[in-house]
Amino acid sequence: MAGNAFGTLFRLTTFGESHGKAIGGVLDGCPAGMELDLPAVQSELLRRKPGQSSLTTGRQEPDEIHWLSGLYEGKTTGAPIAFIAHNQDARTEDYAHLEKAFRPSHADFTTWAKYGIRDHRGGGRSSARETWARVAGGAIARQFLAPLGIEVSAYVERVHDTGMVSVPQFYNREAVDAHAVRCPDLSLAESMANKILLAKKAGDTVGGTLVVVARGVPAGLGEPVFDKLQATLAHALWSLPAVKSMELGSGLQGTYMHGSEHNDPWIQTKEGEFETTSNHSGGIQGGISNGSEIVIRLGFKPVSTLLKTQDSVNEAGEPIQLEGRGRHDPCVLPRAVPLVEAMVLLVLADHSLKNNSAQL
Amino acid sequence: MAGNAFGTLFRLTTFGESHGKAIGGVLDGCPAGMELDLPAVQSELLRRKPGQSSLTTGRQEPDEIHWLSGLYEGKTTGAPIAFIAHNQDARTEDYAHLEKAFRPSHADFTTWAKYGIRDHRGGGRSSARETWARVAGGAIARQFLAPLGIEVSAYVERVHDTGMVSVPQFYNREAVDAHAVRCPDLSLAESMANKILLAKKAGDTVGGTLVVVARGVPAGLGEPVFDKLQATLAHALWSLPAVKSMELGSGLQGTYMHGSEHNDPWIQTKEGEFETTSNHSGGIQGGISNGSEIVIRLGFKPVSTLLKTQDSVNEAGEPIQLEGRGRHDPCVLPRAVPLVEAMVLLVLADHSLKNNSAQL
C-alpha cells in the first residue's frame, strides 16, 4: 500500500534508489509455462538506458539485468520472477551540495515533508532510475501478450513546438527507433533533435507529447466501474515522472464535437467482426476495450533539472543558489517511449488475466 | 478485483444497476468517532440528482439515502457504513428496443463481449446512475477532510466552444451553484446554458471541460512510485464516464514551456512556511502534495445518447436504425461537478489515512 507495486494478478513490485546498491523488481503472477526470451528483455532495457545518445543524460550504466528467480530451463514456473541491476556510475559527490536543498519542481521538499528523511543522492527513490524495473516487467508482459496478438508501440509526437500533425497511428519499433528522438517522421525528428540540443546548450530543458497505441487488443478487457481500462491505464501512465496531460482517442479535440459527430457507428464486417467506422472512443467504451486501437496521447513537462543556476531554499528555510550540476536528460521524451510502452503492457497483461474469470 | 471498489484504507464499494431495485455503497475504513452530518450528505446527492433543471435528464428520482449500518448515535463506529437509494422512475419500456442493439459509443457491445450477457435496461451497471454511491461516499470523505482544512471544489470551465479564459482557481460552492450550469462566471454560464439547450433541441449533445481544485491539502500526501497522488487521482477521475482528457497544473500548455520557465521556485514565507511562487506543478511534486492548490482540468465528451435516429447493428450483426428515446443529459458537465469532487475527496481521504503510517 506504500505504492511500490502495480497490478493485481500480473503484479510488479520495484525497489532501489538512484544511488543505492541496486535497482530491481519482482514480478508475481506471470503464468507458468511461458518461454522467456531473456535477450529480448535486455534489449528493451537498452532503449531506456541513459547515455544512448547526445540527447540523453550522460550517466553511463550498463543496466545489465540479473535474473534471480522464477525461471527454470528458460520457462516461467509460476514463481515470482526477480531481477536486479547494479548501480555503477553513481556520482554521489555530484549531489553533495543538495543534501539540504530543495530543487525547484523536484521531489526534494515533498519527500522531506512526508518522511522527515530523504536520500538526496540522485533523487533517491524518485529518480527516473526506478523506471528500469518497469521496463523489465513490461518486457515480460510484452512476451505474455504477443501470442494473443497484442502489440504496444509509442512514439514522440512533439518536442516543444515542433510536432506531427497527422492523426495518431501505430508505428512499429523499426520506424520509431529509426531516429534517436523516436519520432517516426524523420525530418521532424531531426528538427526535434535540434530543439533538444539547443535547449541543452542553454542549460535548459524542453517537453512535448508522445502517443502510445495498442493494437490487437480483443474486446472485453477492463472492468466496468472503478477499474475501467482507461482508469487503470491512467493510473499507470500518471505514475511516470513528468506527465502533465493525458488524452484518450479524440481527446481534448473531442470535447469540442457534438455527440452526433463524436459517436462511433457500429458495423459488422464481412468476416462477421463488429467494428466501428471511426475511433473517437480510442478503443474503449464503458471502460472496456472494443477491439479498436487504443490511442493515448501524453504530455510531458520540461525536465526540472537544469544546468542553469536557480534560486531556492534549504531545509532551514535559507535562500540558496543552486548550481546546475549532475547528468540529466534535456528532454524526457525519447527515453519515455519505452517507459510508456511498459506501463501499457503491464496494464493489458493484468486485465487479460482478470478477464479469465469474467464469464463462466 | 472486479473493480467495484475504490481506495485502500478509505474504501468504497458500490453496487446496483440503473433499472435494478436499488443502488448503493459500502464505505469501509472511515475512522470511528466522526460525527456525520447526514442532511449534508443528502444535499450533496441533490447536486447530482437527475431532473434538477432543464439542462439535465428528465428522469425523476428522489435519490433519498437510506443509512443501513455503521453509525451509532450519529457517529461513525469504525464499522462499514452502508447506504442505498431505491430506484423509482425506471422506465424499462423505454429500453425494450435496445435489448439486442448496440448503441454507438455506449457500453452495450463491450459489456456483451466481456460477459456474454447484459442488463440492457438503462445501461445496467454502466449507467451514470452508479455514480450516486460515489457522491455519497465522497460526501463522507468531505466531512472527514474538513477538520483537516482540506476543501475540494469543481466548476464547469467550458461547454462546447464557450469557456472561461482565466487561470483556474478555487471557487466556493455558492459561486459554483449560482447558475444551473455550475460555471462561476454567470454571463458565460448563461451562454453555456444556451449552447446546451440548442443542442438538446437538435436532439444532440455537447461536451466541454471542468476544473477541480483542492486547497488546504498538507504537504506529504501521495506515495512516491506507482501510487503518486496524481496517479491515484487519475485512476479515480478516469473511472468517471465520458472523460476524454486530464491535465495537471500547467497541463498541456506546460509542455510548451522551457524548464527554466516551468520550474516553481521555493521560498520561505515570514510564517516559516515553504511555498512556491508559481504553481505549474499543480500542487504535486514527485507524486506527493507540496501544500499548494491541486489543480486539474478534465475534458468530457458529448453524451453518446442522442434523441436523433442513428445507424447501428444488433447482436446478430444486422443493421438497425436506433430511435432516439430515453431520458438523458444533453451535456454531462453540470452534473459531473459533484462526481468529480467526490472522486477527488475519496482519493484525498485515502491518502490522508495512508500518511498516518509514513513516519515513525
Added chain:
Amino acid sequence: MAGNAFGTLFRLTTFGESHGKAIGGVLDGCPAGMELDLPAVQSELLRRKPGQSSLTTGRQEPDEIHWLSGLYEGKTTGAPIAFIAHNQDARTEDYAHLEKAFRPSHADFTTWAKYGIRDHRGGGRSSARETWARVAGGAIARQFLAPLGIEVSAYVERVHDTGMVSVPQFYNREAVDAHAVRCPDLSLAESMANKILLAKKAGDTVGGTLVVVARGVPAGLGEPVFDKLQATLAHALWSLPAVKSMELGSGLQGTYMHGSEHNDPWIQTKEGEFETTSNHSGGIQGGISNGSEIVIRLGFKPVSTLLKTQDSVNEAGEPIQLEGRGRHDPCVLPRAVPLVEAMVLLVLADHSLKNNSAQL
C-alpha cells in the same frame, strides 16, 4: 483493509450490526452467466437462522433475503451481487444495562479500546448476526462450485465431552440435518442435545468440535507460499467467532507419528488418476490441493453469554454484577455448521478463479 471483505477474485464485503436496520453483503467477482437458484440460497440461510430449535437462541428473525443487484433474468451479469435482510426482532432494551459494561470474554472491552466508541446493542458488529451475509455469499459460492464437482459439508463431531470417535468423513446434508444438533450419528446427537439443554437449564454454555470436509476439489487449488490453501482456509475459519483450535488432516494426532507412518504414498489408479493411499495430509500438500478430501477439524469454545450473573467492570472501572439476560445459543456448534461450510466455499471459489491464471 478494515477487514470487512474477504477474498480476492471472489470477494465478499459484509455490513450491518446486530441491532441496526439491516445486515447485508456485496459479492463482487462472481462470473457472469451463472443461473442462480435463489430459493436454494434462502434455504441455506434458514440453516443458520436463530430460533430454529430449542438448542438455539430464541431471537426470531425471518432472515428473508432481498436481492438488490447483480442479477438479470435469473443469471449473474458480472456486476456485484448485493443482498440484505432487515433486522426485525432486535430487543434493544435487553442491552440497556450493558451500555457501559464489559461482558467477560466478549468484544465489549476490545471494541471500546480500539474505537473509543461502541454500539453495545447485541454486540454491534461483533455479533454472530454478521455471519448471515457470509452464509448468503457461501451459498452463491456453492452454486458456482457445484458444476465443478466440488462439495462441502460440515457436521458436529463433539459437544462438550460427548463425541464421535470414528475417522472424519464426508456426510451429506440429509445425514447432517437429520438431527437438530447436526451430528450424523443420531444416538450421539441425542446425547449431545441433552448436554446442551442441561447447560442451558443451568444458565451455562458448552463447546465442542466440528468437522468440515470438501470433496471433489481438483488438484491444483492454492498458492504455494503465503496463500497456501490451508492458510487461506485458516484465515477464513479463524474469522468465525468462538474458534479455539484447527486441525488439518491427521491434525494433532499426526504430530505424534513418524514421517514413515505419516507420509501418504502415491499410486496411479487404473483410470490413470494419481491418488494417495492414505490422507494424513488432509488433501493439501505444499499448500496446494492434491485431489483428496480436504478434512479440517475446528474446536469452538463455550458461548460467552451466560444466563448466570457474573462479576465484571464498566468503562469507569467500577465493579458491576452482570445479570444474565438476552437471547443466545447455549452451544454454538449446530448453527456453526452452515457458517463453516460458507467460509470453506468462499475460499474454494476464490482459489478456483485464481487458478484460471496459473498456467498459459
Added chain:
Amino acid sequence: MAGNAFGTLFRLTTFGESHGKAIGGVLDGCPAGMELDLPAVQSELLRRKPGQSSLTTGRQEPDEIHWLSGLYEGKTTGAPIAFIAHNQDARTEDYAHLEKAFRPSHADFTTWAKYGIRDHRGGGRSSARETWARVAGGAIARQFLAPLGIEVSAYVERVHDTGMVSVPQFYNREAVDAHAVRCPDLSLAESMANKILLAKKAGDTVGGTLVVVARGVPAGLGEPVFDKLQATLAHALWSLPAVKSMELGSGLQGTYMHGSEHNDPWIQTKEGEFETTSNHSGGIQGGISNGSEIVIRLGFKPVSTLLKTQDSVNEAGEPIQLEGRGRHDPCVLPRAVPLVEAMVLLVLADHSLKNNSAQL
C-alpha cells in the same frame, strides 16, 4: 495475488527457489526514520540457518544478508527495503533422480498439477529455504515493535511424545536458545534431542508442538470481522510448511469447559488498567487484542523427506522406488522457532500500522 506477498501496510514480498541464484525479499511500508540494527537482523537469520547443529540439515549456507535498498545512513527512508542471500551449497545432483518423481507428502505432485512445470531441485519454491526472507522481514518487524513494548518469543514444547506439561508462558531468547532443541526445560530438551537423533539414525523423522507468546501487545490490534487478529495470525502461521494444528489460548482443552469456567473476568488494577484474571481467551476477544499475552500452540508434522527408501510413482504413473537422499532436518521444530516468531511479528506490525487509522 499469486501469494508471494504478505501483509497490507507492512508488506513482505519474497522470491527465490531452493536451488536458484538467490533468495530474497522486499519489505514495503516500514515507516521512515527507524534506525535499523543490521547485525541484529543477521543474527536472527543465524537462528534459522541450516547446519547449526546435529539436529538440523547438513546443508551449509552462510545465509549472509545483502541489503539492496531502502536504507540511508542506517535509517529506513520509507522506500522498500530489499535484501537477498545467494545460494551457495545447492547440490543439484542430489535431486537428479527426482526430476519426474513425486515424493510422498511433498509438493511435487501438486506443483506439477497446478503449473504443468516444476523446478524439482530441492523443492524449488516450496522449499523451506523460502522462509529465509520471512525471518529477515520478521526481524525488521521486531525492531519496529520493540519501542512499542511488544515482544514475541516461541519455544519447542513437545517433540514426538516428549513434552512440557506446564502452562504455556513467555520465555526469553536466552532461555529458549540455551539448548539447540529450543525447549527452555533443559532436561526435557536433552530427551527431545535424543528422540530426534534416534529418528535420524533410523532415517526417519518426528514432529511435535511449539508455543509462541506475544507480550506487551496493547489492546486494540486486529480488525473485528474477517481480519480478526487470530484470523491473520492463522493465515500467517498456516502458511509455514508442516503445520498440522493451531490452538489459541485455552485451545482444544477450552472446548471441554463450560462458559462459566472459560470466561475471563474483568477487573481494574490499582494502576487503572483493565485486566482479566484468567487468559483462556489467549489475549484476543472479538478478534481484537485485549492487552493480555497472546498464546498460540502449533503442531508440526514429521518432516516428509526420509533417508529411507519409499514407494511412489513418477509423472508417467510408473511405480518407482525413491532412495532417501538429500540433506534435511529430521525434525522441523528447532528451526521453526524463528519462523513462527517472524510470522507473528509481521502480523503484529501490520495490525499496528492499521490501527493508526482506527479512530479520529
